[in-house]
Amino acid sequence: MITANPKAQTLSSSSAWSPTLVVVPLMEKKMDFLENFVRSQQDSLRSLFLRSGSRNSSMDNSPLSESPKHISFLSLFANSVVARCSQTLQVSTQQLQRRFEIEFPDAVKPPSSCARNFLEFCSYLTLHKLTEAQNYLTDKDFRRLSFDMMIAWEDPAGDCELRKETTSCATQEQEDEDGRLLFYSNSTNMAIQVDGEKNVGRDAFARIASACPVIADIITIHNLFDALTSSSNQRLHFLIYDKYLSNIGKVIKAAKSSNAPSSSSSLQLAEGEIILEIDGTIPTQPVLQHIGMAAWPGRLTLTNFAIYFESGVGLYDKAVRYDLAMDLKQVLKADLTGPLGARIFDKAVMYKSTSVIEPVYLEFPEFNGHQRRDYWLDLCFEILRAHRFIRKYNLKETQQSEVLARAILGIFRCHVVREAFRLFSSDYKTLLAFNLVECLPGGDLILETMSSRLALVNCVSPKSGESGTLNANQRLVARPLSLLALTRLGFALNKGANIGCEGVGSVKEYFIGEPNPLEVAVKKSLSHTGKVEAAKATVDKVRVEGIDTNVAVMKALLFPVIEFGDWLRHLASWKDPVKSSIFLVLISYLFLKGWTSYILAMFFVFLSLYILCNRVAGRGRSLEPFQILSPPNRNAVEQLITLQDAIAQVEELIQAVNIVLLKIRALCFAVVPQATNTIAVLLIAMALVLAFVPVKYIIRFVLLEAYTRKMPLRKDCSDRWLRRSREWWVRIPAAPVQLVKHDEEKKRS
Numbered sequence: 001m002i003t004a005n006p007k008a009q010t011l012s013s014s015s016a017w018s019p020t021l022v023v024v025p026l027m028e029k030k031m032d033f034l035e036n037f038v039r040s041q042q043d044s045l046r047s048l049f050l051r052s053g054s055r056n057s058s059m060d061n062s063p064l065s066e067s068p069k070h071i072s073f074l075s076l077f078a079n080s081v082v083a084r085c086s087q088t089l090q091v092s093t094q095q096l097q098r099r100f101e102i103e104f105p106d107a108v109k110p111p112s113s114c115a116r117n118f119l120e121f122c123s124y125l126t127l128h129k130l131t132e133a134q135n136y137l138t139d140k141d142f143r144r145l146s147f148d149m150m151i152a153w154e155d156p157a158g159d160c161e162l163r164k165e166t167t168s169c170a171t172q173e174q175e176d177e178d179g180r181l182l183f184y185s186n187s188t189n190m191a192i193q194v195d196g197e198k199n200v201g202r203d204a205f206a207r208i209a210s211a212c213p214v215i216a217d218i219i220t221i222h223n224l225f226d227a228l229t230s231s232s233n234q235r236l237h238f239l240i241y242d243k244y245l246s247n248i249g250k251v252i253k254a255a256k257s258s259n260a261p262s263s264s265s266s267l268q269l270a271e272g273e274i275i276l277e278i279d280g281t282i283p284t285q286p287v288l289q290h291i292g293m294a295a296w297p298g299r300l301t302l303t304n305f306a307i308y309f310e311s312g313v314g315l316y317d318k319a320v321r322y323d324l325a326m327d328l329k330q331v332l333k334a335d336l337t338g339p340l341g342a343r344i345f346d347k348a349v350m351y352k353s354t355s356v357i358e359p360v361y362l363e364f365p366e367f368n369g370h371q372r373r374d375y376w377l378d379l380c381f382e383i384l385r386a387h388r389f390i391r392k393y394n395l396k397e398t399q400q401s402e403v404l405a406r407a408i409l410g411i412f413r414c415h416v417v418r419e420a421f422r423l424f425s426s427d428y429k430t431l432l433a434f435n436l437v438e439c440l441p442g443g444d445l446i447l448e449t450m451s452s453r454l455a456l457v458n459c460v461s462p463k464s465g466e467s468g469t470l471n472a473n474q475r476l477v478a479r480p481l482s483l484l485a486l487t488r489l490g491f492a493l494n495k496g497a498n499i500g501c502e503g504v505g506s507v508k509e510y511f512i513g514e515p516n517p518l519e520v521a522v523k524k525s526l527s528h529t530g531k532v533e534a535a536k537a538t539v540d541k542v543r544v545e546g547i548d549t550n551v552a553v554m555k556a557l558l559f560p561v562i563e564f565g566d567w568l569r570h571l572a573s574w575k576d577p578v579k580s581s582i583f584l585v586l587i588s589y590l591f592l593k594g595w596t597s598y599i600l601a602m603f604f605v606f607l608s609l610y611i612l613c614n615r616v617a618g619r620g621r622s623l624e625p626f627q628i629l630s631p632p633n634r635n636a637v638e639q640l641i642t643l644q645d646a647i648a649q650v651e652e653l654i655q656a657v658n659i660v661l662l663k664i665r666a667l668c669f670a671v672v673p674q675a676t677n678t679i680a681v682l683l684i685a686m687a688l689v690l691a692f693v694p695v696k697y698i699i700r701f702v703l704l705e706a707y708t709r710k711m712p713l714r715k716d717c718s719d720r721w722l723r724r725s726r727e728w729w730v731r732i733p734a735a736p737v738q739l740v741k742h743d744e745e746k747k748r749s
Helices: 006-014 024-029 031-040 042-049 076-089 093-103 114-130 140-154 187-193 202-209 221-228 238-258 371-392 397-420 433-439 443-454 481-488 505-510 517-542 547-557 559-572 577-593 596-617 636-668 673-692 695-707 715-730 744-748
Strands: 173-175 181-183 275-279 287-291 294-303 306-313 320-323 331-337 345-352 360-363
Touching: 076 093, 076 114, 076 140, 093 114, 114 140, 114 202, 140 202, 140 238, 202 221, 221 238, 221 397, 238 275, 238 397, 275 371, 275 397, 287 306, 294 371, 331 360, 331 371, 345 371, 371 397, 371 433, 371 443, 397 433, 397 443, 397 481, 433 443, 443 517, 547 559, 547 636, 559 577, 559 695, 577 596, 577 695, 596 695, 636 673, 673 695
Parallel strands: none
Antiparallel strands: 173 181, 275 294, 287 294, 287 360, 294 306, 306 320, 331 345, 345 360
């Protein structure tokens, strides 16, 4: 037998896969010799697969613990993972291999991926079994085994050299060359100081962790991995993973205590309603509710159906409910608020629906920024969008509970990343499935795929035969995995339905050896995200400040259009009779030949050819910046004056439009009888022309009339006619207007 020094034995007692750590000193000398030696010694191989621990001590006398069979196409480390899976399932490795060969088609078992698919099969079955216990998140063996599954998934057949193994103690410490102890002060230092070879990549984490809905959601799993590995070069270390799972357990424990009858007795919660977040209980961090001019502090509670606000400090009044589930035309957005209705601080969430008379503002005061407000806004949006998804696809009771369970678990994970990993990104909405889908390009396709999967959800557990295989008509039955996970944790969303907490047939729902349709939809959407973000970055770069600067940019971009308009106005003014006459003859010829309908089409053809020529000529070259002559610099006072002038011009334009509308109103109600008779006759004549004259002739006549208005032969007559028209319009009075103020007393009440 191979022995080790006392230090290795100490590490072995703290590791969840201690038999491998016993041979660490010899591995440092010669790895190939160790593998050949272990493979040649059957007795040593048996002891390698056996694990010490209280959970497996009761199985020492069972046949499964005597001789786990070595699987030839798996690496040494993958064999140890499969052996632990067989002990957990109380099924021999031979039976697992036989079931995999019988239950799955040959397409899942090619030589190149057979090892990985078989490892996925064993891992999913084991995770499904281990997650039946309520306290599995606090089980160190579960954390270690699930992480080892990811490590083995990356190299299941042992193609790469076996990497150096690291210890995994909750209070791990490392000795440097001088003998000093390096303690991990925070998660970032953990990820940097731990052995960099024993870690997990994105694909392994996404493939294994997605089998546990509590740990990760398949829609947001890539963003979760980025958050957990932001300080470790996109490689997940066990210390970070262990901390993440332990904090999920703490958050779920706190949520269960918040939903206890003694804690939630002041709220009238409906059946299946779960408290997800509470704020405002600390006097230094209150939540203020603003309605009109009034504001008062209180406690804010978010559930999977509504927002509750209880006014008071310490002792709370009856809660006011703001619904998020019903179709009440709810509007949620970040807004400004302040004392006495002043809009000063950007720290509030505005809630508006048909159930409230006026908007309600929930303010989250804090000294630095508005992260607290943004966090609550994202959580409220997640619940609101989950219910909108339920209504859009008309989901049934169990399907509704599955959607809400997915949203609830996402909020729990978001809370963990926010509280336990403060150094990571604060963009929490990327960890919430329904918020993320709303932002992704093609997010509606992800929702359609999710609804198609939910259509297969059956509240009754599919029965399997003796071999564990499913019937052909049962393969299209899926179980609500998120709802099942939440129920196992002690939360009751759907008490009446039998969601099938037992059975092993659910491994069919994990798509072993093939991509999940929802994962395919997410990856397709993410493939377009880079282009969208790059385009947004270019937009942010070209934004300029100042009215005069933006006007200068617009004039430069529209220079060809402006020049063409000036050229047409110059021809229509008949200042150059020769050019104007030639243009008139040309336009008249086009009208007579009937080619006017092809002018716009030819314009688009020439424009497309111009773009294609630029594409061929400018292939591989970056677009040069568009140079614009910037206006002279102005100080703040001059900019305010310019803004005031622009606002005054807009106001004058609106006034002129209002006057025109009021005069038309006076004509319609016959305030001036003579003018009304003229308008009536004119409208009848226009109706007859539109009824009997083709539209194309009317358009030609209008264009020719407008173009020849300044012609020397028509100039005097046209000017006289326009003057009489203006004089006639000026004599028409405007309809009266009376402004009525709001009733302030009614508003206060």
